[in-house]
Amino acid sequence: METRELRYFVAVAEELHFGRAARRLGIAQPPLSRAIRQLERRVGATLLDRNSRGVTLTEAGSVLLREGLAALDAVDAAERRTRRAATGRPGLVLVTKAGASAELLAKLLDAYAAEPDAVSVDVQLCGIGEQARLLRDGRADVALLHRPFDSTAGFDVEELTTEGQVVVLPAGHPLTTRPHVRTAEVAALDLPTPRWPQPDGTYPDGAGPRVRDNTQLLQLIALGRAWAILPESSRSLLGTDHATVPVLDAPSVTTVIAWPPHSRSRAVADLVRTAARL
Amino acid sequence: METRELRYFVAVAEELHFGRAARRLGIAQPPLSRAIRQLERRVGATLLDRNSRGVTLTEAGSVLLREGLAALDAVDAAERRTRRAATGRPGLVLVTKAGASAELLAKLLDAYAAEPDAVSVDVQLCGIGEQARLLRDGRADVALLHRPFDSTAGFDVEELTTEGQVVVLPAGHPLTTRPHVRTAEVAALDLPTPRWPQPDGTYPDGAGPRVRDNTQLLQLIALGRAWAILPESSRSLLGTDHATVPVLDAPSVTTVIAWPPHSRSRAVADLVRTAARL
DNA sequence: CGGCAGCGATACCGGGCGGGTATCGATCCG
DNA sequence: CGGATCGATACCCGCCCGGTATCGCTGCCG
Numbered sequence: 009m010e011t012r013e014l015r016y017f018v019a020v021a022e023e024l025h026f027g028r029a030a031r032r033l034g035i036a037q038p039p040l041s042r043a044i045r046q047l048e049r050r051v052g053a054t055l056l057d058r059n060s061r062g063v064t065l066t067e068a069g070s071v072l073l074r075e076g077l078a079a080l081d082a083v084d085a086a087e088r089r090t091r092r093a094a095t096g097r098p099g100l101v102l103v104t105k106a107g108a109s110a111e112l113l114a115k116l117l118d119a120y121a122a123e124p125d126a127v128s129v130d131v132q133l134c135g136i137g138e139q140a141r142l143l144r145d146g147r148a149d150v151a152l153l154h155r156p157f158d159s160t161a162g163f164d165v166e167e168l169t170t171e172g173q174v175v176v177l178p179a180g181h182p183l184t185t186r187p188h189v190r191t192a193e194v195a196a197l198d199l200p201t202p203r204w205p206q207p208d209g210t211y212p213d214g215a216g217p218r219v220r221d222n223t224q225l226l227q228l229i230a231l232g233r234a235w236a237i238l239p240e241s242s243r244s245l246l247g248t249d250h251a252t253v254p255v256l257d258a259p260s261v262t263t264v265i266a267w268p269p270h271s272r273s274r275a276v277a278d279l280v281r282t283a284a285r286l
Numbered sequence: 287m288e289t290r291e292l293r294y295f296v297a298v299a300e301e302l303h304f305g306r307a308a309r310r311l312g313i314a315q316p317p318l319s320r321a322i323r324q325l326e327r328r329v330g331a332t333l334l335d336r337n338s339r340g341v342t343l344t345e346a347g348s349v350l351l352r353e354g355l356a357a358l359d360a361v362d363a364a365e366r367r368t369r370r371a372a373t374g375r376p377g378l379v380l381v382t383k384a385g386a387s388a389e390l391l392a393k394l395l396d397a398y399a400a401e402p403d404a405v406s407v408d409v410q411l412c413g414i415g416e417q418a419r420l421l422r423d424g425r426a427d428v429a430l431l432h433r434p435f436d437s438t439a440g441f442d443v444e445e446l447t448t449e450g451q452v453v454v455l456p457a458g459h460p461l462t463t464r465p466h467v468r469t470a471e472v473a474a475l476d477l478p479t480p481r482w483p484q485p486d487g488t489y490p491d492g493a494g495p496r497v498r499d500n501t502q503l504l505q506l507i508a509l510g511r512a513w514a515i516l517p518e519s520s521r522s523l524l525g526t527d528h529a530t531v532p533v534l535d536a537p538s539v540t541t542v543i544a545w546p547p548h549s550r551s552r553a554v555a556d557l558v559r560t561a562a563r564l
Numbered sequence: 565c566g567g568c569a570g571c572g573a574t575a576c577c578g579g580g581c582g583g584g585t586a587t588c589g590a591t592c593c594g
Numbered sequence: 595c596g597g598a599t600c601g602a603t604a605c606c607c608g609c610c611c612g613g614t615a616t617c618g619c620t621g622c623c624g
Contacts (some may be wrong), residue, residue, distance in 0.1 A: 009365045010288050012582095026601060039583045041602060051365060053372030058601065068372035075364035075424075078548055082360040086353035087287045087329060094331030094346035146353075161547030162440055269439030270356055290611095304572060317612045319572060336572065 011083050013047045014076045016040055017055065021073040024063045078144070085146030085268070092146075098127040100275050103142045104152035106133040107222040109263050111244055112169060112286070113152065120282045127275045135221065137207055143268060150276050154239070155262045163266040166284050171240045173258035176250050178232045184251035191257050194235060202234045226250065289361050291325045292354045294318055295333065299351040302341045356422070363424030363546070370424075376405040378553050381420045382430035384411040385500040387541050389522055390447060390564070391430065398560045405553045413499065415485055421546060428554050432517070433540045441544040444562050449518045451536035454528050456510045462529035469535050472513060480512045504528065 019029035020040065030037040048055050055069035065073065104113060113131070120126050132148060140159060142148040152168075153160055175194050177184055183193070200216035202225060211218050217234055219225045222245070228234040230249040239261040243252050265283045267276050297307040298318065308315040326333050333347035343351065382391060391409070398404050410426060418437060420426040430446075431438055453472050455462055461471070478494035480503060489496050495512055497503045500523070506512040508527040517539040521530050543561045545554050 009361055010290060011361070012288060014361070014364070027599090035582090036584060037601075038585085038603080043582080045602090051368055051372070053368060055368070063601085066372075067374075068368050071371040072364060072368040074548060074550060075360075075367050079357065079360035079364045082353070082357035083287055083289070083292070086292070086350060086357045089353050090329055090331060090333075090346050090350040093349040094329070094344075096345075161442055164439055270352060272352065305570090313611090314613060315572075316574080316614085319574090321611085323573085341572090 009047070009050070011080060013043060014080055016043045017047055017072060018076050018080065020044055020056065020063065021065055021069060021076075024065075026063065081141070081145040085144060088146035098275060099130060100127060100150060100273075100279060101130045101132055101142075101148045102150050102152070102279075103132045103134055103139050103148040105136060105139065105154070107242065107245055108154060108239070109152055109169075109241055111241060112263060115286055116279075116283050119286060120279050123278055123282060125274070125278060129279070136204055139266075143266065149271070149273065150265060150267045150279060153264050153266050155264060156259055157261070160264060160266055162269070164269045164271075165264040165266045166280055168263045168265055168283055168286065170260050170262045172254055172260050173237050174240050174243065174252040174254050176226070176229055176236045176238055176242070176246065176252050178230055179249055179251045181232075181251065184253055186253055188254040188256050191237070191255055194237065194255065197235060199233070199235050202228060202236065287325070287328070289358060291321060292358055294321045295325055295350060296354050296358065298322055298334065298341065299343055299347060299354075302343075304341065359419070359423040363422060366424035376553060377408060378405060378428060378551075378557060379408045379410055379420075379426040380428050380430070380557075381410045381412055381417050381426040383414065383417065383432065385520065385523055386432060386517070387430055387447075387519055389519060390541060393564055394557075394561050397564060398557050401556055401560060403552070403556060407557070414482060417544075421544065427549070427551065428543060428545045428557060431542050431544050433542060434537055435539070438542060438544055440547070442547045442549075443542040443544045444558055446541045446543055446561055446564065448538050448540045450532055450538050451515050452518050452521065452530040452532050454504070454507055454514045454516055454520070454524065454530050456508055457527055457529045459510075459529065462531055464531055466532040466534050469515070469533055472515065472533065475513060477511070477513050480506060480514065 016029070016033060019033050020026060023029040023032065026040055026044075027037050030040040033040065044056065051068075051072075053068040054066050055072055057064045057066055102113075117129060117131070120129065132142070134142060137158065139148070139151040139153055140161075140163075143151045143163060151163075153163075153165070175183070175189060183189060183197070200214075202219045203211045203214055203216045204219060205211055217228055219228065219234075222242075225234065225236055226246070226249075229236060237255055237258050240252075240254075246252065265280055267280065271277075294307075294311060297311050298304060301307040301310065304319055304322075305315050308318040311318065322334065329346075329350075331346040332344050333350055335342045335344055380391075395407060395409070398407065410420070412420060415436065417426070417429040417431055418439075418441075421429045421441060429441075431441075431443070453461070453467060461467055461475070478492075480494045480497045481489045481492055482497060483489055495506055497506065497512075500520075503512065503514055504524070504527075507514060515533055515536050518530075518532070524530065543558055545558065549555075
């Protein structure tokens with residue numbers, strides 16, 4: 009199976025529409041139809057049901073979509089990492105969620121920079137749930153992930169810290185006088201839960217305000233329009249507009265450092281070792 | 287990058303010889319040379335050093351070899367799993383080392399077969415170190431691995447059992463009267479350590495007898511020509527020709543059940559849950 | 565030192581396939 | 595019933611993959 013075929017299939021499987029998929033791929037629709045048919049013949053399976061008015065994935069098709077995306081990421085990673093290796097410039101790309109573990113990250117970077125063979129580290133901040141993708145397709149070498157929010161599936165990981173969570177509220181909110189609260193009390197507040205975008209960029213249905221990043225979230229909280237339960241360490245991001253209260257029964261958050269399992273990079277190994285010693 | 291190009295490059299990188307690689311690929315040498323050149327131009331990096339008399343990998347080339355193999359496995363896995371899904375026949379392929387964890391495996395299969403939605407399980411036995419490959423390229427759905435011998439890199443795992451190791455000796459050997467021994471004592475025996483094949487099929491240099499599987503190993507031990515340190519559970523394979531003594535300071539062996547991280551299969555999840563409950 | 569063998573690169577050719585346009589056939593809708 | 599939508603089909607063109615023949619370099623050996 010060629011990557012071209014895979015890319016074509018993924019486009020159709022995601023768009024569920026030959027015309028749109030062809031436009032997205034920058035080709036005409038007929039060659040795309042033919043390519044998918046050929047792929048189906050070669051695999052020996054129907055991948056798409058072309059019902060009147062619409063295309064749907066078969067069982068086999070959804071398997072190929074999932075596995076194909078992973079395979080395409082692996083191919084992209086191979087190309088990117090090769091290109092990076094070719095420049096001869098060493099250097100790591102570390103990716104983490106914007107606004108998370110800022111203090112830990114600073115300590116890690118300082119400690120690593122003091123190592124004898126340290127290379128430069130580019131820190132890349134990204135949105136929710138994008139880290140795994142960047143790590144898989146070779147745009148990043150190492151990531152800071154936060155369990156249980158981020159999936160660490162398919163990576164090697166080393167646990168760094170575990171911390172409790174706090175509820176973030178506007179300064180002066182009645183609850184902020186309490187030494188600690190429970191999730192049920194927070195949920196009982198007359199405030200909607202903010203909605204975060206899903207991986208495909210759309211928002212789930214519901215009542216809450218739509219937020220795209222931490223700044224938006226914090227501003228909404230300051231305005232008394234939302235609340236959030238965040239790891240303790242995010243307190244360092246807050247000013248006088250916000251107050252926090254520990255949440256006793258919220259799951260604790262573990263920060264882990266993750267890297268691709270077959271990484272052979274000396275620099276990644278050094279960075280991980282440094283992190284584990286913090 | 288197309289998988290054809292990757293396959294070509296991998297062939298040359300492994301053979302380090304254009305002619306042989308072309309023969310292995312079933313094409314003539316000139317198109318192969320051209321394809322590699324094109325790949326190098328497109329990646330923008332020299333992948334191979336063509337010295338007079340021989341080809342060697344550059345830094346970038348060895349990165350592409352490693353990452354490319356993983357990517358090709360992922361593509362193969364996508365195709366295989368799609369084909370499997372298309373047959374409609376459910377069924378799992380479980381792979382494990384021949385001769386390892388026989389009792390555990392039997393219990394697992396029995397317990398799983400009693401589950402309400404159990405599907406058929408093909409057990410595939412393979413040689414040392416092949417399990418990871420089979421799991422990566424889609425020929426297997428789930429594997430029993432043994433840490434620290436097998437690498438679990440890149441898979442999701444669940445620990446099943448941990449056991450100590452014993453030294454296997456011919457029946458009547460002086461050491462077998464002891465309640466336990468230490469590795470140093472075993473190493474001090476005037477017996478060579480058997481040599482196992484490396485992943486590429488060749489044997490490391492050295493003095494010991496070459497073995498390819500457990501049967502060969504056990505026969506050599508019975509003949510007094512070798513010894514082996516194996517997990518306790520392998521005692522169930524031994525007859526009256528062998529005797530075992532616990533080794534106090536040998537690392538303990540953990541049997542884990544492993545599956546591809548993005549597996550969405552109901553059957554795999556059921557099997558893993560059953561295994562975890564044993 | 566010259567001839568030869570081994571090996572990768574180059575030159576050149578033919579066929580297959582990927583991509584394009586035009587069009588068809590089916591289905592849904594007003 | 596006519597039009598719109600959407601995937602499939604028909605057909606053509608140009609590129610690229612693969613083949614054969616050959617070159618150029620290098621190291622070896624007589």
